[in-house]
Amino acid sequence: MTTEENVTTDPETLRRRAVEALETARRRTTLLTSCVDEAELTAQHSPLMSPLVWDLAHIGNQEEQWLLRAVAGREAMRPEIDPLYDAFEHPRAERPRLPLLAPAEARGYAAEVRGRALDVLEKTPFEADGAALLTRSGFAFGMIAQHEQQHDETMLITHQLRKGAAALTAPDPEPLDEPFRGPADVLVPGGPFTMGTTAEPWALDNERPAHARLVPPFRIDTTPVTNAAYLEFIADGGYRQQRWWAPEGWAMVRDHDLAAPLFWRREAGQWLRRRFGVTEPVPPDEPVLHVSWYEADAYARWAGRRLPTEAEWEKAARFDPASGRTMRFPWGDADPTPSRANLGQRHLRPAPAGSYPMGESPLGVRQLIGDVWEWTASDFLPYPGFVAYPYREYSEVFFGSDHKVLRGGSFAVDEVACRGTFRNWDYPIRRQIFAGFRTACDAAPQEGS
Known part of the structure; x- marks a missing residue:
């Protein structure tokens, strides 16, 4: 019995894929959060879901924690907001009552994190046999791209739950x-x-x-x-x-x-x-x-x-x-x-x-x-x-x-x-x-x- 395992491990191919995956995710995040006004971004459209603006800042916060702090060893940019965007600390139904970043601030924070993260990505070794598991074959960057896309799917569910006229087309x-x-x-x-x-x-x-x-x-x-x-x-x-x-x-x-x-x-x-x-x-x-x-x-x-x-x-x-x-x-x-x-x-x-x-x-x-x-x-x-x-x-x-x-x-x-x-x-x-x-x-x- 043989296995699939016919996967790419070339460091530069994986580096290009990581950049593409992160950019694809961010384009989608931007679409999902720019097609409605600020009131819709901060509203909770269902107690089952977070306000869209929470997802936006959470995406940036996770990227900062894993790519800037864990991979690059940098100081925290906004340590005071970590508890606000900890998915285990605050159930979704409670998140609208938190002192969340406003839409413009959340966008700016996520964009600044991304700029720094791409710089880290460019300098990080992607060796398939690297000693550091977090960066082996670019795992941390792939993990963060997947995390953002998973929240994009969550935000799309929120769009399906929201009332009113269509905001998305395809x-x-x-x-x-x-x-x-x-x-x-x-x-x-x-x-x-x-x-x-x-x-x-x-x-x-x-x-x-x-x-x-x-x-x-x-x-x-x-x-x-x-x-x-x-x-x-x-x-x-x-x-x-x-x-x-x-x-x-x-x-x-x-x-x-x-x-x-x-x-x-x-x-x-x-x-x-x-x-x-x-x-x-x-x-x-x-x-x-x-x-x-x-x-x-x-x-x-x-x-x-x-x-x-x-x-x-x-x-x-x-x-x-x-x-x-x-x-x-x-x-x-x-x-x-x-x-x-x-x-x-x-x-x-x-x-x-x-x-x-x-x-x-x-x-x-x-x-x-x-x-x-x-x-x-x-x-x-x-x-x-x-x-x-x-x-x-x-x-x-x-x-x-x-x-x-x-x-x-x-x-x-x-x-x-x-x-x-x-x-x-x-x-x-x-x-x-x-x-x-x-x-x-x-x-x-x-x-x-």
Whole structure:
């Protein structure tokens, strides 16, 4: 069994990638915080989310702490603001009451930090075997680019939650020339594969280390579950029948009178949804979006199937049965491109189910990367040999049964923060995130390993 690990470790290539990743993230941050006025930046649009201006200054503060202080050993620029932008010290609901930097000051602070950080980047060795783990292959710079893009995704969620007219626009994904006519699901053969990574230079701690995982044969959907399919669940009384729901999920349905995904409503006999300030008919061929883990699990039960485990999802996304290789992405080891996956906020919606044939796996599974985060059946737990790095609060404090794993990224995720090994996690009640799912089932007895 061979592994993917066909990754770039050339120092100058990684240095160029780090500059590009940081600049790409900052352009997106600027877009997300310049398309609304100061009142919108400082308002809290949902108790689940921070004011946009908090995210902006937090991005700068994290960059200062890790690139200027930890890497370059420089004195703190604004030590008095560190507690204000500590995500663990102040829950999101409390952040509007903090003495936050005003929008202009937050922009200036983030810009000054970035200028100094690029100077540090230019002078820092990027050796793949460097003694300093924080700078080995430019890890700290890749980590900060991923951090900013993760907050950009969070800010995009805030834009979806905010009321009022649309502030963001983007072209729609290309429509399919004809409906996807592939099989509904495919068999993934049983046997071992390499899960996680050791050599991916900017992989975060919870993706490490690479390890052998034995997965029995199973079947998995070739595309994410669509709105049309989910509407069948609704029409069949899915939200009114307790038998499909986990006890906590059924309590959520009853307590909040749920009847459809978040942002949907029924009007004049038609299902509509609100998407970034625009109300539109629910498109039947798109992957369903804004469903909680409990809703995904209930649908799967109703359909006579289940959610894939995290290991099953990763095997479907990375394993090539013909060669026995575990690849970086479903299509191979090459980085994502617009022809392979819907990433980077190029669009403000998922592409139709069955899109991106150039991004499909060797078994013919599509859209495993991009479009919608996909809930899995698994709790968020460490891999064997896990070591928290560079701080416990990124992953370790979240391990346990409270959080479920999501995989694959969404249209709101940048490629720097999306790999075949990348792990996301959230509470199973979360609906505001850009999450959908696909289903799986055990292979029939006659379907061999």
